[in-house]
Amino acid sequence: MKKNxxxxxxxxxTVNGKEFTRYVIQSMLLIDLIRDxxxxxxxxxxxxxxxxxACSVLLNGAAINSxxxxxxxxxxxxxxxxxxxxxxxxxDEVQTAMIQNGAVQCGFxxxxxxxxxxxxxxxxxxxxxxxxxxxIQKGLEGNLxxxxxxxxxxxxxxxxxxx
Amino acid sequence: MKFNVISPKTKTDLLKAMKNETYFRxxxxxxxxxxxxxxxxxxxxxxxxxxQLNDQTFRNIKRGQDVIRIGTLATAAQIVNDxxxxxxxxxxxxxxxxxxxxxxRQVATVGGNLCTASPSGDISCALVSIQAQCEILSESGNLRxxxxxxxxIGPRKTSMKNNEILRSVIxxxxxxxxxxxxxxxxxxxxxxxxCSVVSLAYHILTDKKAIIHKAGxxxxxxxxxxxxxxxAGNFLLGKNxxxxxxxxxxxxxxxxxKYASPISDxxxxxxxxxxxxxNISKSILE
Ligand SMILES: Cc1cc2nc3c(=O)[nH]c(=O)nc-3n(C[C@H](O)[C@H](O)[C@H](O)COP(=O)(O)OP(=O)(O)OC[C@H]3O[C@@H](n4cnc5c(N)ncnc54)[C@H](O)[C@@H]3O)c2cc1C
Ligand code: FES
Ligand code: FES
Numbered sequence: 263m264k265k266n267x268x269x270x271x272x273x274x275x276t277v278n279g280k281e282f283t284r285y286v287i288q289s290m291l292l293i294d295l296i297r298d299x300x301x302x303x304x305x306x307x308x309x310x311x312x313x314x315x316a317c318s319v320l321l322n323g324a325a326i327n328s329x330x331x332x333x334x335x336x337x338x339x340x341x342x343x344x345x346x347x348x349x350x351x352x353x354d355e356v357q358t359a360m361i362q363n364g365a366v367q368c369g370f371x372x373x374x375x376x377x378x379x380x381x382x383x384x385x386x387x388x389x390x391x392x393x394x395x396x397x398i399q400k401g402l403e404g405n406l407x408x409x410x411x412x413x414x415x416x417x418x419x420x421x422x423x424x425x
Numbered sequence: 426m427k428f429n430v431i432s433p434k435t436k437t438d439l440l441k442a443m444k445n446e447t448y449f450r451x452x453x454x455x456x457x458x459x460x461x462x463x464x465x466x467x468x469x470x471x472x473x474x475x476x477q478l479n480d481q482t483f484r485n486i487k488r489g490q491d492v493i494r495i496g497t498l499a500t501a502a503q504i505v506n507d508x509x510x511x512x513x514x515x516x517x518x519x520x521x522x523x524x525x526x527x528x529x530r531q532v533a534t535v536g537g538n539l540c541t542a543s544p545s546g547d548i549s550c551a552l553v554s555i556q557a558q559c560e561i562l563s564e565s566g567n568l569r570x571x572x573x574x575x576x577x578i579g580p581r582k583t584s585m586k587n588n589e590i591l592r593s594v595i596x597x598x599x600x601x602x603x604x605x606x607x608x609x610x611x612x613x614x615x616x617x618x619x620c621s622v623v624s625l626a627y628h629i630l631t632d633k634k635a636i637i638h639k640a641g642x643x644x645x646x647x648x649x650x651x652x653x654x655x656x657a658g659n660f661l662l663g664k665n666x667x668x669x670x671x672x673x674x675x676x677x678x679x680x681x682x683k684y685a686s687p688i689s690d691x692x693x694x695x696x697x698x699x700x701x702x703x704n705i706s707k708s709i710l711e
């Protein structure tokens with residue numbers, strides 16, 4: 263598609279620090295733009311109904327569900343997916359804390375969990391305030407995990423957020 | 426899922442789009458709309474996309490002398506983070522804070538919550554208890570103001586016409602020197618995420634001697650629409666909130682129950698909903 267139409271729209275946005283300008287189908291969901299068009303498959307397709315959080319990405323630093331978001335609405339905004347966390351060989355501290363705390367089993371929820379923890383970290387830094395354990399649990403309410411029983415994930419988040 | 430989208434950036438473009446399109450729906454945070462559209466074979470309308478609208482009246486929460494104006498594009502997260510609301514309208518703060526998950530609160534809007542007109546809309550229930558007004562804009566640019574109680578007219582039905590959009594909700598600021606006893610109780614099948622089985626919003630103002638001067642009570646998920654339990658609120662007027670007799674608490678809870686016509690569904694039976702409503706109603710006076 264090469265021009266603006268009721269079908270497609272030219273938009274500019276940033277993903278993992280890289281700027282893109284491209285025609286995007288107007289009714290496309292953000293999760294499909296990220297996975298199918300940009301090939302960033304670290305963001306997972308779970309329930310597609312806003313319940314599980316596997317599809318979470320950062321929009322200007324805050325976690326959202328990419329399965330309930332219109333792709334064209336990233337116009338002018340910054341998206342970070344799990345692929346944007348590590349730089350080269352070096353993992354992000356959220357990823358390291360999750361591994362060290364045994365917070366990853368099958369891994370299906372892990373990118374979404376990392377995104378939610380990152381979102382809380384950014385917020386707590388901006389507000390210079392450490393969240394309570396209750397607030398951490400609340401911050402992870404939108405992420406389901408079938409394997410770990412959550413405790414280790416909450417501990418990994420606590421370690422990061424108490425820094 | 427295929428549909429046309431128009432993305433107005435200004436109010437003028439928005440009104441123009443509302444005039445030009447014959448069949449359309451607004452899209453704000455899309456957390457109700459996308460799941461709904463996904464179930465449809467053929468989407469026979471366009472979407473007027475509000476997410477890129479650059480209009481401060483629609484987006485901001487603004488405090489005036491006597492009122493707070495909440496733009497309908499304000500998100501649940503914006504409500505949660507507003508300190509004035511947290512302090513003066515705990516009922517609204519708590520309702521926004523228990524809506525779904527943090528990912529959804531980031532995008533879900535006040536306008537979407539109201540216009541979906543779900544009997545279990547959390548922000549809507551809080552706004553009914555504080556007797557907000559709805560400011561509705563027509564395609565010709567005219568504004569009308571209606572009490573929120575007249576906004577919900579049936580399950581998933583509002584009193585808005587096709588060529589109208591909800592622009593703001595207007596909340597009267599509490600009388601000075603009054604103490605605020607205000608909160609939102611939601612009983613669900615799971616702690617968050619689930620639309621409630623029963624919800625109760627209360628916003629009670631007392632003077633320094635703890636005498637109740639104003640009491641707004643609203644209930645959600647137990648009738649076809651959110652109900653304003655006016656008589657229950659009236660029952661409390663003139664009573665001392667710190668020494669309410671247990672008999673009066675029960676009478677109050679019975680008044681609240683009169684507004685409920687719960688049904689049995691997947692989430693809970695009618696009997697369970699009534700019991701829960703009775704008990705949480707009593708509990709706010711204990
Ligand atoms: C997993 C999940 C959990 C949820 N949990 C809760 C919950 O706990 N509590 C709760 O209350 N809700 C819940 N919801 C429902 C939903 O998130 C809220 O109702 C939300 O506030 C809707 O806002 P939105 O901006 O996403 O609306 P949208 O989906 O964008 O719009 C909803 C409707 O309102 C119309 N509309 C939007 N803005 C306007 C306007 N300004 N003027 C006129 N019409 C307008 C749209 O055309 C559409 O019909 C949940 C949803 C999901 C997916
Ligand atoms: S895939 Fe988006 S929340 Fe489950
Ligand atoms: S590690 Fe398997 S779903 Fe969380």
